[in-house]
Amino acid sequence: MLRLSKKADYALMAMKHLALRGDRGSSSAREIAEQYDIPIELLAKVLQRLVRRGLLASHQGTRGGYQLARMPLQISVADVIQAIDGPVTVTACSTDEATCDQFAKCNVRDPLWRVRERILAALGECTIAELAADVPAGASQAAVLHRGPERAALR
Amino acid sequence: MLRLSKKADYALMAMKHLALRGDRGSSSAREIAEQYDIPIELLAKVLQRLVRRGLLASHQGTRGGYQLARMPLQISVADVIQAIDGPVTVTACSTDEATCDQFAKCNVRDPLWRVRERILAALGECTIAELAADVPAGASQAAVLHRGPERAALR
DNA sequence: TAATATAGGACTGACCTGGTCGGACTTCCG
DNA sequence: CGGAAGTCCGACCAGGTCAGTCCTATATTA
Numbered sequence: 001m002l003r004l005s006k007k008a009d010y011a012l013m014a015m016k017h018l019a020l021r022g023d024r025g026s027s028s029a030r031e032i033a034e035q036y037d038i039p040i041e042l043l044a045k046v047l048q049r050l051v052r053r054g055l056l057a058s059h060q061g062t063r064g065g066y067q068l069a070r071m072p073l074q075i076s077v078a079d080v081i082q083a084i085d086g087p088v089t090v091t092a093c094s095t096d097e098a099t100c101d102q103f104a105k106c107n108v109r110d111p112l113w114r115v116r117e118r119i120l121a122a123l124g125e126c127t128i129a130e131l132a133a134d135v136p137a138g139a140s141q142a143a144v145l146h147r148g149p150e151r152a153a154l155r
Numbered sequence: 156m157l158r159l160s161k162k163a164d165y166a167l168m169a170m171k172h173l174a175l176r177g178d179r180g181s182s183s184a185r186e187i188a189e190q191y192d193i194p195i196e197l198l199a200k201v202l203q204r205l206v207r208r209g210l211l212a213s214h215q216g217t218r219g220g221y222q223l224a225r226m227p228l229q230i231s232v233a234d235v236i237q238a239i240d241g242p243v244t245v246t247a248c249s250t251d252e253a254t255c256d257q258f259a260k261c262n263v264r265d266p267l268w269r270v271r272e273r274i275l276a277a278l279g280e281c282t283i284a285e286l287a288a289d290v291p292a293g294a295s296q297a298a299v300l301h302r303g304p305e306r307a308a309l310r
Numbered sequence: 311t312a313a314t315a316t317a318g319g320a321c322t323g324a325c326c327t328g329g330t331c332g333g334a335c336t337t338c339c340g
Numbered sequence: 341c342g343g344a345a346g347t348c349c350g351a352c353c354a355g356g357t358c359a360g361t362c363c364t365a366t367a368t369t370a
Contacts, residue, residue, distance in 0.1 A: 002157060002158075002159055002236065002240065002243045002244075002245070002274070003157075003244050003245060003246070003247065004157055004245055004246070005326095005327070005328085006247065006327080006328065007327085007328080009246060009247070009257075009261075009263070012263045012267070013257070013261065013262055013263050016262055016263055017262070028346090028347070028348095029347075029348075030346090030347080035260065036257050036260045036261070036262070037256055037257055037260060038257065039328080039329060039330085041329075041330060041331080042328065042329055042330085044347090044348070044349080045329095045349085045350090047348085048348070048349060048350085051348090058347090058348065058349095059336090059347090059348095060334095060335060060336045060337080060346095060347060060348055060349095061335080061336035061337040061338080061346075061347065061348090062336075062337045062338055062345065062346050062347070063336095063337070063338085063346090063347090064336075064337080064346080064347050064348070065347085065348095066348095077267075077270065081157065085157065088157045089157070089158050090157070090158060090159055091158070091159070091164060092158065092161065092164070101192055102164075102168070102191050102192055102193065105190065105191045105192060106164075106168065106191070107168055107171050107172070107191070107286075107289075108164070108167045108168055108171055108286055108289075110289055111281065111285060111286045111289045112167070112232075114281075115232065115277060115278065115281055118277040119157070119274050119277055122270060122273040122274055122277060123270065126266065126269075126270055130266065131262075131263055131266045134262075134263075134265055134266045160358070160359085161358080161359065161360095162358085162359080183314090183315065183316090184315080184316075185314095185315085194359085194360060194361080196360075196361065196362080197359070197360055197361085199315095199316075199317085199318095200317090200318080202316085203316075203317060203318075206316090206317090213315095213316060213317090214315085214316085214368085215314095215315060215316045215317085215366075215367045215368060216314075216315055216316080216367055216368025216369055217313065217314045217315060217367095217368055217369040217370070218314085218315080218368075218369065218370095219314080219315045219316060219367085219368070219369090220315080220316090221316090
């Protein structure tokens with residue numbers, strides 16, 4: 001496996017969407033859900049968790065919605081993934097030691113922990129800004145408006 | 156999440172154990188299972204799959220057992236993980252396109268695919284030999300025999 | 311032939327995931 | 341000022357996957 005959950009997927013999509021929205025631009029859960037064919041309530045739950053983790057700011061009421069709490073360049077995909085799926089743990093024993101029966105006799109814990117560090121580094125270096133800079137792959141929306149010149153430097 | 160399954164854990168433990176066994180040394184499933192407190196039948200199934208994938212060689216009968224099919228330096232943890240858990244797929248749509256409802260409208264597929272490449276690289280660079288070179292962390296077995304001087308370079 | 315080992319299928323229970331439903335809050339409009 | 345619409349929020353349910361078990365067949369050796 002080593003696959004991230006669908007909620008994390010949705011979270012990344014929403015974060016990118018909000019980043020493309022530009023500074024202080026906000027979108028409602030319904031708007032995002034309809035655009036990407038995501039179940040509304042499920043996306044709402046994802047967004048709620050992102051708010052609780054301080055990655056998004058929410059505004060209730062008729063004209064409410066969500067917006068990024070920080071600059072896109074200040075948010076890594078590792079932040080988003082960990083906010084949704086919890087800490088990145090390659091092995092069961094890397095978080096809390098109690099859940100692994102082989103804790104005492106395990107012989108691969110330390111090396112795998114180093115692997116985890118490298119994965120986490122890879123996830124940490126990729127930011128939401130980098131996601132937003134990527135080409136929308138045939139989308140004909142207003143997203144193009146926010147595609148800055150920094151895209152050339154990333155590829 | 157982003158956690159690898161327990162079967163993959165067991166597989167890595169067994170691979171390291173066999174690597175410490177030295178050249179052409181073989182161990183039975185029972186021996187490994189008892190040493191690390193792993194359910195015997197479950198470990199057996201894991202080892203069988205490693206055989207089918209060509210990472211281990213098995214020998215049936217009374218004095219049977221398993222041994223590495225290749226040199227420890229020639230086997231990466233990515234090989235082992237993919238043999239057990241299937242291909243490493245960060246997103247649902249990266250393997251077969253049919254399983255993702257948002258395939259057409261997804262806006263983070265390409266960037267995440269790049270992240271997958273980096274994770275796969277991190278997993279591919281770590282070999283079974285590197286696992287075996289690591290200190291057994293307080294184990295008083297014959298493992299010390301195979302601890303080479305290269306350990307200092309790893310930490 | 312008996313003992314021991316791998317090979318492999320079918321089955322079960324627990325856990326997690328994706329998805330849904332009703333309630334609480336804020337803003338807008340008459 | 342008050343109702344109503346719209347949105348966020350927390351608890352709830354169903355399905356699938358995973359870890360683990362059981363049973364049988366096959367192969368090898370003493």
